[in-house]
Structure formats: structure tokens, C-alpha cells
Amino acid sequence: MVGATLLALVLSSCVTNNEGLIPVADNVHVDKVDEIAADLPREVAESGRLIAGTNIPYAPNEFKDEAGNIVGFDVDLLNAVGKVLGLTVDYKQADFDKIIPAVQAGTYTMGMSSFTDSKEREESVDFVTYYRAGIQWAQRTGEPVDPNNACGLRVGVQTTTTEDIDEVPAKSEACVAAGRPPIKKVKFDSQDDVANALILGRVDALSADSPVTAYAIKRSGGRLEAAGEVFDSAPYGWPLVKGSPLAPVLQRAMQYLIDGGQYQQIADNWGVGSGTITQSQINGAAG
Structure with a gap:
């Protein structure tokens, strides 16, 4: 059992964000585009803001800096979309699994929390796509784990993510079908908790979206490394609410940033440029 003092040190050294890793958002210039903003739903235009539900932390996409400000790739990008539309973005923290119900209830205008656009989720909400990520496993340095041969291992995931709902359960079911022990899925409320559990030896590997895993490895001080390649x-x-008239306006604003190069610049600032897209879509999940 790890003593309280050691545990605190590990948590601090793993999850404290290095200010040197946080780019300056103001170096990307974005102006309001009147012809796009003119199509905003009246209630959104009159409010002057987008209310976005987000789950913190999920670095580098959305997390807090040392001053307590919500920052990240997703944040810089949605702020840029807001500038195109002449809106400010009001971020509301929530548990990940409560964001979509709150969007459906009208509590939030939209969600912004690295949601994978899936056919299952499209049954309840519409999505405006802005990035493409895969799944990436991590392991303790020098302790190799094969994501395709993880039967009987403990794998950490953040609750209600794609890795929790789909990826790890499917792998576990394949283990059982082959007569092998299932994967022991261990769920945590935040991605930092997942990474800390791996460092502390409470799980054998973690599974998360590729930019998130890469950032956790970067911040681990050499204690974590990639396990296999990016997949899926x-x-x-x-x-957004199903059928929302805001969706096509957000899609146009996103496409404007893609075509103008600001989108790629924002992604490159955060080191996630490899997952950028060339076309934003409404409901872009593969069939």
C-alpha cells in the first residue's frame, strides 16, 4: 500500500500542468464573420453566448491551468468558433455522463468534452465534427502490454468514454469467448485519476483517446510510454439537441476556420495537428 505522503507526491507530479506546455491562444487571429453569424438562432444571438458543458480534466483537450482557467485544444477551438459568430463561450463543468442529458434538457447549448461521434449517440443528439482521434493505450515504462492480448489484465478507463463503453468491453468479451480470463476494467471519474492509477500500479494499462494518452505520457516524467499503435x-x-438549427451554423463556422488555416494553427499549438480534418460534418459517425 502506498503511503499518503508518497501518493500525494505522485499525484502532484503527474497531474500538475506545466505552464510551459500551454500555448498562447491569442496568437491565432479570428474575426467575426457577419454572413455566418446572421444565421444564428435568434435566442442564441440575443443571448450573446454559447453555454458549453465540459468535463475537466481531459488534457490536452480541456483542463485547468495553474491559475484555475479552463484551457486546452477544444477550448481554444470553440472560443475561435465563438469569435466567428460574435459570441462568447460560457463553460460549465459537469460529470461527463451528465453533459448530453443536460444538452437535451436545454441546460447547455452544447457539449464540449472530446465526445466521440458514434451512431449510438447520434440517436439522441446531433454532432458537429471538429477532429479525428483514435484509441491509444499506455503502460508503465519497461512493462510491456499488448492491447490485443490483455486478457486478465487491469485496464484503467475514464467512465462513460468510448473506451469504457465499447472498446475495452469488446476486447474482454473476446477473451471470454476464447476461454481466457476477462479484462478487469477499472473505471475512474477523471483521466488524471486513470494515469495516476497506472503510475501507482493499481492498473496494468490505460486506454484513452490518442491525444489524451500522448499528453499523459508527456507529463509523466518518463514513467509512462505508449503501448502499441493508435487504432479505431x-x-x-x-x-447539440437533435434537429438544432444551431448545428449547421456551428458547422459553417468550423469550416471557415478549417479553410482559413486558423484551425490547423490551433491544433499545432497543442501538438495534436495529426488528427485535424478537412471537412466538418453534421453527424459524421461511420456507418
Whole structure:
């Protein structure tokens, strides 16, 4: 059992964000585009803001810096979309699994929390896509784990993510079908908790979206490394109420940033440029 003092040190050294890793958002210039903003739903235009539900932390996409500000790739991108539309973005923290229900209830205008756009989720909300990420496993350095041969191992995931709902259970079921022990899925409320559990030896590997795993490895001080390659690439999207008239306006604003190069610049600033897209879609999940 790890003593309380050692545990605190490990948590601090793993999850404290290095200010040097956080880029300056103001170096990307974005202006309001009146012809796009003119198509905003009246209630959104009159409010002057987008209310976005987000789950913190999920670095580098959305997390808090040392001053307590919500920052990240997703944040810089949605702020840029807001500038195109002449809106400010008001971020509301929530448990990940409560964001989509809150969007459906009208509590939030939209969600912004690295949601994978899936056919299952599209049954309840619409998505505007803005990125493409895969799944990436991590292991303790020098302790190899094969994501395709993980039967009987403990694998950490953040609750209600694609890795929790789909990927790890499917692998576990395949183990059982082959007469082998299932994967012991261990769920945590935040991605930092998942990474800390791996460092502390409470799980044998973690599974998360590729940019998140890469950032956790970067911040681990050499204690974590990639386990295998990126796989199962799929789009990220912002969830909105089904049939929302805001969706096509957000899609146009996103496409404007893609075509103008600001989108790629924002992604490159955060080191996630390899997953950028060339076409934003409404409901872009693969069939």
C-alpha cells in the first residue's frame, strides 16, 4: 500500500500542468464573420453566448491551468468558433455522463468534452465534427502490454468514454469467448485519476483517446510510454439537441476556420495537428 505522503507526491507530479506546455491562444487571429453569424438562432444571438458543458480534466483537450482557467485544444477551438459568430463561450463543468442529458434538457447549448461521434449517440443528439482521434493505450515504462492480448489484465478507463463503453468491453468479451480470463476494467471519474492509477500500479494499462494518452505520457516524467499503435480512429463532435438549427451554423463556422488555416494553427499549438480534418460534418459517425 502506498503511503499518503508518497501518493500525494505522485499525484502532484503527474497531474500538475506545466505552464510551459500551454500555448498562447491569442496568437491565432479570428474575426467575426457577419454572413455566418446572421444565421444564428435568434435566442442564441440575443443571448450573446454559447453555454458549453465540459468535463475537466481531459488534457490536452480541456483542463485547468495553474491559475484555475479552463484551457486546452477544444477550448481554444470553440472560443475561435465563438469569435466567428460574435459570441462568447460560457463553460460549465459537469460529470461527463451528465453533459448530453443536460444538452437535451436545454441546460447547455452544447457539449464540449472530446465526445466521440458514434451512431449510438447520434440517436439522441446531433454532432458537429471538429477532429479525428483514435484509441491509444499506455503502460508503465519497461512493462510491456499488448492491447490485443490483455486478457486478465487491469485496464484503467475514464467512465462513460468510448473506451469504457465499447472498446475495452469488446476486447474482454473476446477473451471470454476464447476461454481466457476477462479484462478487469477499472473505471475512474477523471483521466488524471486513470494515469495516476497506472503510475501507482493499481492498473496494468490505460486506454484513452490518442491525444489524451500522448499528453499523459508527456507529463509523466518518463514513467509512462505508449503501448502499441493508435487504432479505431473516429471523429470528435460537439453534441447539440437533435434537429438544432444551431448545428449547421456551428458547422459553417468550423469550416471557415478549417479553410482559413486558423484551425490547423490551433491544433499545432497543442501538438495534436495529426488528427485535424478537412471537412466538418453534421453527424459524421461511420456507418
